[in-house]
Structure formats: structure tokens, C-alpha cells
Amino acid sequence: MNVAWWCSSTPGQIWTWRYTPFIGVWVMAATFIGGYVLAHRRDGRAVDPKLLRRWVLGVLALFLVSEWPIGQLGVGYLATVGIARYIVYTFVAAPLLLAGLPDWLVTRWFPDGSRRRQVLATVTSWPIALLVFNAVLFGTHLPITVDTLKVTQLGSFGVDVLHLGAALIWWWPAMQKVPAENVIEEPLRAFYLFASSVLMFVPAAFLTFSPLPLYGLYELAPPLWLGFDPTADQQAAGIVMNVGGGFVLWAIIATLFLRWAAAKEAEDTAARRLRNEATLARMAALDPETAGAAGTAGAPETSGAAGTAGADPDRQPTSD
Amino acid sequence: MSSPRSDRSTQRPPVRTLALLLVAGLLAVACGPASATAIAAQGLEPGPDGWRGIPLERERTVPEATLLDTQGDAVALHEAFTGTPTLLFFGYTSCPDICPIHLAAIASAMGTAGVSFDDLDVVFVSVDPDRDTPERIDDYLANFSRRIVGLHGDLAVVEDALAQLDLPGPVVEGADPRGEGDLIGHPAQVIGFDADGQALRTWPFGARRSDWIADLPRIVEEWS
Numbered sequence: 001m002n003v004a005w006w007c008s009s010t011p012g013q014i015w016t017w018r019y020t021p022f023i024g025v026w027v028m029a030a031t032f033i034g035g036y037v038l039a040h041r042r043d044g045r046a047v048d049p050k051l052l053r054r055w056v057l058g059v060l061a062l063f064l065v066s067e068w069p070i071g072q073l074g075v076g077y078l079a080t081v082g083i084a085r086y087i088v089y090t091f092v093a094a095p096l097l098l099a100g101l102p103d104w105l106v107t108r109w110f111p112d113g114s115r116r117r118q119v120l121a122t123v124t125s126w127p128i129a130l131l132v133f134n135a136v137l138f139g140t141h142l143p144i145t146v147d148t149l150k151v152t153q154l155g156s157f158g159v160d161v162l163h164l165g166a167a168l169i170w171w172w173p174a175m176q177k178v179p180a181e182n183v184i185e186e187p188l189r190a191f192y193l194f195a196s197s198v199l200m201f202v203p204a205a206f207l208t209f210s211p212l213p214l215y216g217l218y219e220l221a222p223p224l225w226l227g228f229d230p231t232a233d234q235q236a237a238g239i240v241m242n243v244g245g246g247f248v249l250w251a252i253i254a255t256l257f258l259r260w261a262a263a264k265e266a267e268d269t270a271a272r273r274l275r276n277e278a279t280l281a282r283m284a285a286l287d288p289e290t291a292g293a294a295g296t297a298g299a300p301e302t303s304g305a306a307g308t309a310g311a312d313p314d315r316q317p318t319s320d
Numbered sequence: 321m322s323s324p325r326s327d328r329s330t331q332r333p334p335v336r337t338l339a340l341l342l343v344a345g346l347l348a349v350a351c352g353p354a355s356a357t358a359i360a361a362q363g364l365e366p367g368p369d370g371w372r373g374i375p376l377e378r379e380r381t382v383p384e385a386t387l388l389d390t391q392g393d394a395v396a397l398h399e400a401f402t403g404t405p406t407l408l409f410f411g412y413t414s415c416p417d418i419c420p421i422h423l424a425a426i427a428s429a430m431g432t433a434g435v436s437f438d439d440l441d442v443v444f445v446s447v448d449p450d451r452d453t454p455e456r457i458d459d460y461l462a463n464f465s466r467r468i469v470g471l472h473g474d475l476a477v478v479e480d481a482l483a484q485l486d487l488p489g490p491v492v493e494g495a496d497p498r499g500e501g502d503l504i505g506h507p508a509q510v511i512g513f514d515a516d517g518q519a520l521r522t523w524p525f526g527a528r529r530s531d532w533i534a535d536l537p538r539i540v541e542e543w544s
Contacts, residue, residue, distance in 0.1 A: 002362070002526060003364065003525060003526030005507065005508055005524050005525070007411070007418040007419065007506050007507070007508040007525065008493050014417065014496070014497055014498060016497050018497070147362050148362075211432060212432070212529050216362050216528055219421075219425075220525075220526065222417035222421070223417075223424070226420060226460070228420075228424070229428070231428070
């Protein structure tokens with residue numbers, strides 16, 4: 001049993017608003033950005049400013065939630081901030097980092113035919129990625145995991161690495177990175193993202209509706225203010241997970257889906273137009289007069305007649 | 321997409337990159353955020369009898385000491401706190417961690433377990449007479465419950481009360497990093513007395529709400 005019999009300044013860390021830089025976090029951020037630029041230089045390629053911007057924003061998101069004060073508050077004091085960190089790692093940092101990663105760099109780190117590439121291809125296939133992501137989500141939010149791992153610096157760092165790693169794996173097929181065989185398209189992509197958002201409601205519900213604090217780590221942490229209630233903090237954490245993991249993700253899904261629907265519609269319109277043009281050309285070859293009349297009405301967007309005809313090429317008037 | 325450089329460079333494993341990431345990771349572990357609780361935070365383990373509170377082996381009773389309540393009235397502990405079970409805790413209002421955590425856990429668990437302050441006295445004795453004025457104690461306890469009894473007195477009287485319970489007296493441990501004077505070291509356990517004033521069990525720091533919810537109804541039922 002691990003308890004304290006003497007109240008002194010040593011057992012816990014008293015929270016103060018005095019800035020305490022975490023050198024390790026600064027070094028990590030510098031390594032991420034420096035490594036990115038270095039990889040381009042070594043390969044003799046110019047850095048794409050658009051990709052670099054996304055990469056830097058991803059690193060910035062990681063940095064902000066790992067540095068003081070958010071990092072310290074989330075790791076040791078407030079469940080709400082702890083869950084908010086998870087949300088940022090998963091829904092902000094990971095997709096930005098992936099969006100900033102050029103395909104050639106992925107190919108360089110995971111060369112075709114190598115064992116690493118095989119591992120990448122396996123873990124980023126969507127069923128495995130979905131499984132890994134949710135296993136990490138559930139596993140790392142169990143009270144026993146939090147109260148065992150997050151009370152040590154190494155354990156806490158390990159949990160952060162797991163969160164980021166699982167998020168990268170999860171986003172990989174949805175962000176349509178290489179290997180091409182793992183890329184998923186709508187409507188499977190929407191289902192894939194939606195399935196995770198629904199599963200995320202489970203731990204969120206436990207946090208929101210539990211009448212007692214689930215995590216001793218936050219329950220027994222020095223309070224930031226007198227009258228602080230760890231149960232209310234936990235309920236707020238559940239709401240953050242619901243909003244971040246549910247509604248924000250749904251907004252992303254809706255945006256992706258609508259974009260896909262718009263692209264599909266444009267594709268269909270273009271295909272219809274091609275079919276119409278082919279039909280008109282056929283007609284022109286058979287009867288130049290009819291083709292001329294239809295050709296006037298042939299601009300699909302400006303003519304109701306052409307619109308009707310365009311909707312079903314089989315109903316085009318024949319020259320007979 | 322193939323690299324403009326040779327295939328050899330394309331196929332080269334990113335050993336340096338991995339080494340760099342490893343070093344950065346180790347630094348992040350060593351110089352990153354850490355938990356605020358120094359204990360495993362998993363609560364007290366239930367004993368063979370199901371109690372979470374730890375039984376006291378030596379016989380002790382409510383100390384024979386007279387302190388003042390926040391209204392300025394004298395309170396003889398051994399007289400005032402017999403007749404109902406009592407939880408006694410020594411702390412101070414500037415305490416940054418253990419005192420507010422203990423008091424919040426007890427007050428919250430009493431509400432959840434449906435245990436009334438009419439059936440159980442909860443007593444807070446200040447070990448910091450210099451800073452803990454009656455008003456300050458009142459304000460402090462109001463953050464948890466106005467039904468918690470706040471007492472204060474001369475340091476010598478408080479030390480004597482602690483000694484009667486075989487507990488060490490308070491010790492000034494250095495400056496509070498929040499700039500609120502000194503931090504004071506003191507016993508971290510809550511001591512439970514039955515209605516006859518016999519100390520039966522103790523709850524060290526690490527007791528969680530779930531522990532109190534398990535023990536509080538039994539205290540009222542079995543110790544009254």
C-alpha cells in the first residue's frame with residue numbers, strides 16, 4: 001500500500017503559476033522541425049512551404065499541450081486538461097503532421113519491399129488501424145493504467161507516445177498516405193471515422209456519469225483552488241472528450257463527406273457532358289439540321305431542354 | 321516517388337533520425353511534465369474485515385486538551401467528542417495539498433454515502449496558530465462543509481494533544497513556493513474515535529472517496 005503518514009512539502013508538487021520550462025519538450029519540438037528540414041536537405045529537395053506549414057503547425061500543437069502549463073496541468077492536476085491534451089494529440093497534431101509529410105519521405109523511411117514497409121502496410125490497413133486506435137483509447141483511459149503509468153515521468157511520456165502513435169496510425173488510411181493499397185475512399189472513410197467517434201462516447205460516458213472520481217491521480221493531486229471538486233473536473237473531462245471526439249470529429253466527417261459528394265457530382269456532370277457531346281456528334285454526323293437545333297440547346301447549364309436530354313442520354317431525339 | 325539522389329541513399333535506414341528521436345525522447349522523459357501525486361494513488365486496500373481504515377494496535381483515546389472553536393468558546397476535546405463517533409484531523413489552512421484533499425474527500429463522501437454530520441463529528445485542529453485565525457478557519461472549512469468543527473489553540477496545547485495520540489508535533493519545513501509563508505509538516509492521517517472516545521482506526525493520505533464511502537456507514541453503524 002502506498003500512502004503518506006506525514007504531510008510535508010515533499011510528497012506532492014504544489015501548483016504555482018511560475019513558468020517552468022520543460023527542456024525535453026523544447027528539444028523534442030526542435031528535433032521534429034530540424035529533422036524534417038534536414039531530411040529534405042539530405043535528399044537534395046526543396047521544402048514545400050505548404051507542407052512545412054502543416055508540419056510546423058502539428059509540432060506546435062504537440063508543443064503547446066506538452067509544455068508548461070498545459071502539459072503539467074494535464075499530466076498531474078486536472079483530468080479535463082488531460083483529456084484535452086489527448087484530443088489535441090489525436091485530432092489536431094496527428095493529422096497535421098501526416099498532412100505535412102511528403103510521400104517521398106514516407107517512402108524513404110519505409111522503402112518499398114522492406115520489412116518496415118510491410119509493418120507500415122499492415123498497421124495502416126483500416127481494420128487494424130481502427131483496432132489499434134480503439135485499443136489504445138480504451139486501454140490508456142482505464143483507471144488502473146492512468147493510476148499506474150501516469151504517476152511516473154516515464155509512464156506518462158509512454159502514454160503520450162502511445163496516444164500520438166495510435167492517432168497517426170488511425171489517420172493514416174483516412175489521410176490517404178502511401179501505401180496506396182491502404183487508402184480508403186468515401187463512403188468507407190466516413191464510416192471508418194464515424195465508428196471511432198461512436199466508440200469514443202463509451203469512455204466519455206464513464207467520465208461524465210461516474211458519481212466518483214475514477215482516477216486517483218487527479219483525485220489526490222494538489223488542488224488548484226480551494227473547493228476544487230475532482231468529480232466535477234472529471235465530468236468536464238467527459239464533456240471535452242464528447243465534444244472533441246464526437247462533435248468535432250463529426251464536423252470533420254461531414255466536411256469530408258460533403259467534399260466527396262461535391263467532387264462526385266462534378267465528376268458525374270463531366271461524364272454526362274462527355275456523353276452528351278458524343279451523342280450530339282453522332283447526331284451531327286447523321287443529320288446536320290437536327291444536330292444544329294439540339295446544339296443550340298446543348299449547353300447543359302443554360303438550357304432546360306438540354307438538361308432534360310442530358311439527364312438521360314437514351315432519351316435523346318433520334319434522327320429517324 | 322523516387323529520390324533524386326542515388327537508390328543507396330533512398331534505401332538507407334534513418335538511423336541518425338531514429339537516434340535523434342531517441343535522445344529527444346529520453347530528454348522529454350527526464351525534463352518533461354510529471355505527476356503531482358507522489359503516491360500510487362490507487363486508494364487504500366480493504367482489510368480482511370472489509371474496512372479501508374487501518375486498525376490501531378495501541379489503545380488511545382480522545383486527547384485531554386482544551387482548545388477554542390471559531391466562536392471563541394472553549395472546547396474540551398475529551399468531553400465534547402464523546403457520545404458520537406468522531407474523525408479528528410490536524411492540519412492548517414495554508415496547506416497546499418493533503419489537508420484540503422482529505423477534508424474534501426470526507427465531506428464529499430459523507431454526502432454520497434448519506435452520512436449526516438449529526439451522526440458523525442468531523443474535527444479539524446489547526447497546527448498553525450500564527451496564521452489560522454478563527455475567521456480564516458471558518459472561511460477555509462466553508463469550502464468543504466460548514467458542519468466541520470474548526471478548532472485552534474496555543475501550539476503547546478496542540479502539540480500535547482498530538483503527543484497523547486503518539487503523533488509528532490508540527491515542523492516548519494521551509495518557504496511555500498506560492499509565497500504564502502512557510503510550509504508546515506504535520507501528521508497526515510485522520511483518526512477515527514468511537515462514541516466512547518476510543519481511537520479505533522486511522523486513514524493515512526491516499527484514502528480516496530471510495531474508501532470513505534465504504535467506511536463511513538460502518539463508522540456510524542458500529543461505533544455509535
